[in-house]
Amino acid sequence: VSPDDFKILDDDHVYKMNSTIQRTISPSSYRQIYWSTVAESGLITQQVSLVILFIILFIHLDHDNLQPRTILIVNALIGISGLFLYRRHINLKLLQENIKTLLIFLLFGSMVSPVLFTLTKTISTDTIYAMSTLMMLTHLVFYDYGAETEMVQKALSFSIALFSSVCLASRLSTSFHTFCLVTSAVLVFALWPELRKYIKESSFYIFSLLTIVHIVGCVVLLFHLSMTHTIFYLLAILFLTFLCPLWLVALQKYKISISGAWEEAVVTEARKDKLD
Numbered sequence: 001v002s003p004d005d006f007k008i009l010d011d012d013h014v015y016k017m018n019s020t021i022q023r024t025i026s027p028s029s030y031r032q033i034y035w036s037t038v039a040e041s042g043l044i045t046q047q048v049s050l051v052i053l054f055i056i057l058f059i060h061l062d063h064d065n066l067q068p069r070t071i072l073i074v075n076a077l078i079g080i081s082g083l084f085l086y087r088r089h090i091n092l093k094l095l096q097e098n099i100k101t102l103l104i105f106l107l108f109g110s111m112v113s114p115v116l117f118t119l120t121k122t123i124s125t126d127t128i129y130a131m132s133t134l135m136m137l138t139h140l141v142f143y144d145y146g147a148e149t150e151m152v153q154k155a156l157s158f159s160i161a162l163f164s165s166v167c168l169a170s171r172l173s174t175s176f177h178t179f180c181l182v183t184s185a186v187l188v189f190a191l192w193p194e195l196r197k198y199i200k201e202s203s204f205y206i207f208s209l210l211t212i213v214h215i216v217g218c219v220v221l222l223f224h225l226s227m228t229h230t231i232f233y234l235l236a237i238l239f240l241t242f243l244c245p246l247w248l249v250a251l252q253k254y255k256i257s258i259s260g261a262w263e264e265a266v267v268t269e270a271r272k273d274k275l276d
Contacts, residue, residue: 033252037245039204042211043145044240046196049214051136051161052233054188056221058168061177068180075187082195105186113179120170128167135164139189161189 060066083098120128139161142153165185169178200207215237222230 034245034249037248038241039208040146041241041245042208043196043200045211045237046214047140047143047145047193048236048240049218050188050192051140052218053214053221054165054185055136055168056218056225057184058172058181059225061172061181064173068174068176071180071184075183078187079191082191086195086198106183109179109182113175113182116166116170116182117172117175117178118170120167125171128171132164132167135160135167139164144193158189161185165189 057066057071061068061071139157142157142160144154144157162182162185165182169181169185172178172181196207196210199210218233219230222233
């Protein structure tokens with residue numbers, strides 16, 4: 001075998017080969033990739049919107065614009081509806097275990113709510129708000145958006161979101177308000193993502209409609225609180241939904257990795273008896 005057969009491709013050569021491959025892709029293919037990426041970005045849009053909706057819920061509870069009983073009833077209806085949609089994956093034994101877990105959570109949550117209510121009394125409100133904002137941003141960074149990367153930490157993301165919710169709940173007027181917000185946090189950050197994953201696998205069309213519902217809901221509710229925040233939210237959604245996918249597609253020509261329909265060489269250690 002000639003040594004020329006084992007030449008190493010440097011980055012410049014790989015870049016030139018990849019550029020040649022990229023030039024063979026038609027503009028229509030790029031448009032298809034772009035709009036496919038835009039559709040997939042709906043998961044990011046939904047999660048950002050969920051965090052904002054949860055904060056809006058906290059604001060209304062803090063200002064006594066919503067009654068905790070109403071929130072609990074809505075949470076129960078959403079939970080029952082989700083269970084009905086997810087019924088194909090739940091047998092009788094699993095249903096009994098879920099009901100048992102739910103009852104334990106409700107009992108334990110009602111018992112510790114007075115403790116959570118006074119958890120951060122010695123900490124200033126501004127510090128709590130700043131810390132909760134930072135934790136929610138961290139939750140969004142480490143959330144599982146479907147990409148296989150080491151940055152994804154599902155347990156860490158949920159724990160941070162729940163801790164941020166507890167910190168916010170400790171600023172409400174009564175322990176019942178605290179229990180209501182913590183219950184909503186479990187529904188939003190633990191149960192809803194699993195149901196949303198099932199909906200996405202079942203019907204991407206319904207998943208896309210959910211993205212629109214999230215955006216419209218945030219715009220309507222934010223508009224009653226602040227026009228400035230509504231504009232910032234819309235700009236952020238436009239950036240995440242349209243500009244980031246465009247940026248991602250534009251960066252494809254700078255990739256230095258190439259792939260094709262060939263078998264990769266695997267170096268194995270030769271056995272001594274075969275050499276003899």
